[in-house]
Amino acid sequence: MTVPAVEIRQLKKRYRKVEALRGLDLTVDQGSVCGFLGPNGAGKTTTMKILMGLIRSSSGWAAVLGDDVRDASLQARARVGYLPQDPVFPSSQTVRSVVASVARLYPGHPRGSELRRRVDDLIDRVGMTDKARRRVRGLSGGERQRLGVAQALVGDPDLVILDEPSAGLDPMGRRNMLALIEEISSQATVFYSTHILDDVERISDTVVMISGGRAVAHGSLDEILTVSESDYAVRIRGETSGIHDRLRAEPWVGNIDIRRYAEIEDWRIRLVGDSAADRLVPLLVSDGACDVIEFHLSDRRLEDAYLELVGADDGD
Amino acid sequence: MMTEAAALDRITRAGPFRGFPGLLGVELRVWFPWRVLFLIVAGLSVFALIYVPWRGFEVNQLGPLMIWFLTFWIMMLLVSTVALTEGAVLGEIERGTASWLVAMPIARPAVILAKFAAAAMGLAVTVFVPGAAAYPVLADASERGITDFSVQEVFELAEIPIGQWGAYTRLPSWGTYVAMLLSLWALLVFVAALMMFLGSVVRSRTAVFGLGLGAAGIVFASAFIPGLASSATPAGIARAVIDIAQGKEAALMAPVMGTLLASGAALVLAMWSFNRRELT
Numbered sequence: 001m002t003v004p005a006v007e008i009r010q011l012k013k014r015y016r017k018v019e020a021l022r023g024l025d026l027t028v029d030q031g032s033v034c035g036f037l038g039p040n041g042a043g044k045t046t047t048m049k050i051l052m053g054l055i056r057s058s059s060g061w062a063a064v065l066g067d068d069v070r071d072a073s074l075q076a077r078a079r080v081g082y083l084p085q086d087p088v089f090p091s092s093q094t095v096r097s098v099v100a101s102v103a104r105l106y107p108g109h110p111r112g113s114e115l116r117r118r119v120d121d122l123i124d125r126v127g128m129t130d131k132a133r134r135r136v137r138g139l140s141g142g143e144r145q146r147l148g149v150a151q152a153l154v155g156d157p158d159l160v161i162l163d164e165p166s167a168g169l170d171p172m173g174r175r176n177m178l179a180l181i182e183e184i185s186s187q188a189t190v191f192y193s194t195h196i197l198d199d200v201e202r203i204s205d206t207v208v209m210i211s212g213g214r215a216v217a218h219g220s221l222d223e224i225l226t227v228s229e230s231d232y233a234v235r236i237r238g239e240t241s242g243i244h245d246r247l248r249a250e251p252w253v254g255n256i257d258i259r260r261y262a263e264i265e266d267w268r269i270r271l272v273g274d275s276a277a278d279r280l281v282p283l284l285v286s287d288g289a290c291d292v293i294e295f296h297l298s299d300r301r302l303e304d305a306y307l308e309l310v311g312a313d314d315g316d
Numbered sequence: 317m318m319t320e321a322a323a324l325d326r327i328t329r330a331g332p333f334r335g336f337p338g339l340l341g342v343e344l345r346v347w348f349p350w351r352v353l354f355l356i357v358a359g360l361s362v363f364a365l366i367y368v369p370w371r372g373f374e375v376n377q378l379g380p381l382m383i384w385f386l387t388f389w390i391m392m393l394l395v396s397t398v399a400l401t402e403g404a405v406l407g408e409i410e411r412g413t414a415s416w417l418v419a420m421p422i423a424r425p426a427v428i429l430a431k432f433a434a435a436a437m438g439l440a441v442t443v444f445v446p447g448a449a450a451y452p453v454l455a456d457a458s459e460r461g462i463t464d465f466s467v468q469e470v471f472e473l474a475e476i477p478i479g480q481w482g483a484y485t486r487l488p489s490w491g492t493y494v495a496m497l498l499s500l501w502a503l504l505v506f507v508a509a510l511m512m513f514l515g516s517v518v519r520s521r522t523a524v525f526g527l528g529l530g531a532a533g534i535v536f537a538s539a540f541i542p543g544l545a546s547s548a549t550p551a552g553i554a555r556a557v558i559d560i561a562q563g564k565e566a567a568l569m570a571p572v573m574g575t576l577l578a579s580g581a582a583l584v585l586a587m588w589s590f591n592r593r594e595l596t
Contacts, residue, residue: 015596049415049595049596052419053418053419054415054418054419054594054595054596055594055595055596056594074334074421074422074423075421077419077420077421078421082419084412084415084416084419086412087412087416088411088412088413088415088416089413089416090342090413093345101338101341101342102420104337104338104341105335105338105339105420105421105422106420106421107334107421109338155420155421
């Protein structure tokens with residue numbers, strides 16, 4: 001059995017009066033692309049910094065590729081590539097010298113022509129060959145992010161941790177970054193934080209949602225999207241007030257969200273209880289005043305799940 | 317390429333110095349060539365600014381020339397060392413490059429050690445190049461000062477004590493002169509280590525700069541305070557350098573050893589503090 005790429009148990013972090021993490025639990029399996037979602041201040045960057053040994057947890061336990069980040073941080077970092085939020089590199093160095101300098105910090109790094117070849121390959125991989133001689137101070141935000149990815153890959157890592165890799169990028173830069181992450185995922189586990197839910201739906205297979213320093217949802221993208229199978233979409237035509245009142249009176253009906261389009265209404269009905277769906281269909285078709293045109297499980301998007309899970313936790 | 321297991325083993329064995337060679341390479345590029353070149357030119361300029369008008373005077377004496385040169389040169393080197401090292405640690409923490417660096421498989425103490433080693437190497441060149449270049453000129457001034465008998469007679473007639481400011485200031489031997497330069501380098505290394513320590517514990521760059529400048533000023537001023545001058549402290553080095561410039565005997569061993577010990581202590585404290593510091 002392979003060890004998880006990231007394993008966190010009851011992780012807590014307190015900055016003076018602010019409790020950034022309040023017992024975070026999560027597991028990222030090796031080989032996955034895990035999106036780490038949460039609002040600003042939820043604790044995403046704090047979690048990543050603890051994993052990278054930049055800050056210490058107040059309590060709890062975290063391991064990267066089986067190495068405890070407190071006791072074996074050096075070993076862990078040798079197998080992890082990290083792109084910080086807003087990466088900063090020595091401004092007077094060129095793209096090539098930054099990547100070469102980082103390469104020299106890894107144990108057993110290649111030397112001479114082999115090192116140059118490795119550096120050039122990485123620069124090419126992130127699409128910066130034509131800017132290899134440019135100084136860092138002359139790079140755009142997107143180019144800096146790509147340089148950040150190149151230096152994160154320099155140690156041929158088993159795990160890549162990316163903190164908001166597509167933040168601040170224009171649409172083209174964002175698309176390129178996603179393509180790059182997809183490419184990286186063929187060779188390494190990717191654990192990345194983001195606010196952009198579309199990105200997560202596009203490239204992630206696992207999602208962790210964090211809010212208020214705790215994980216509020218954790219699982220495969222499919223699991224997150226079907227976390228509540230009791231949402232049903234109903235398209236209905238005709239006089240609907242009667243059926244609406246009857247449904248509202250049932251204890252197994254939670255919420256009914258209605259959108260009207262001329263004579264047609266789209267209802268999203270939330271049911272409570274396992275057998276509620278079995279009771280819903282007969283009730284709907286028994287009403288003679290209206291016709292049910294469509295009936296199916298509601299298509300949930302990540303945004304719905306996010307707003308539901310994170311929004312609910314925001315009130316804490 | 318070594319195997320992953322071998323690479324991880326190397327990391328474990330390297331301990332607190334893991335990554336030092338690579339980091340030293342990065343830090344040396346900070347000092348060489350431009351900073352060092354600047355300090356060499358500045359040192360030579362200080363000497364030229366004092367020596368050139370000195371030659372125009374009828375009185376060519378070695379003592380005043382050495383005193384003025386070394387005084388201004390030491391002051392310039394102390395201020396430059398403070399200015400060039402005040403941001404070495406805290407500046408990188410504030411800019412975020414420290415976070416970037418320590419996320420690599422390197423030991424945090426190695427970051428401080430590499431910065432200190434690069435500064436020590438840079439300062440060595442900036443002390444020895446202008447210092448060595450000045451020696452032949454000082455020797456020339458010494459000869460012309462000694463042969464200027466009229467000056468000696470004037471001093472004797474006026475009953476001005478000859479020696480400290482007189483024409484007979486002995487030129488230190490090359491060995492003593494090199495020992496003096498080594499002592500001066502040790503003094504600057506102490507200031508660099510002190511700046512690493514301040515950068516690791518203080519949260520404001522202005523405070524680091526102010527404290528560093530204040531400490532350097534105290535060291536320099538203490539050289540003129542009897543009692544501290546002969547002590548095994550950095551101030552003792554400054555005093556000894558000035559004594560040698562005046563043609564006096566000076567014991568360098570105690571102040572140099574004391575200063576090196578103080579530098580080591582400051583460096584260890586800096587590494588310990590940086591190792592514990594959270595890079596938020």
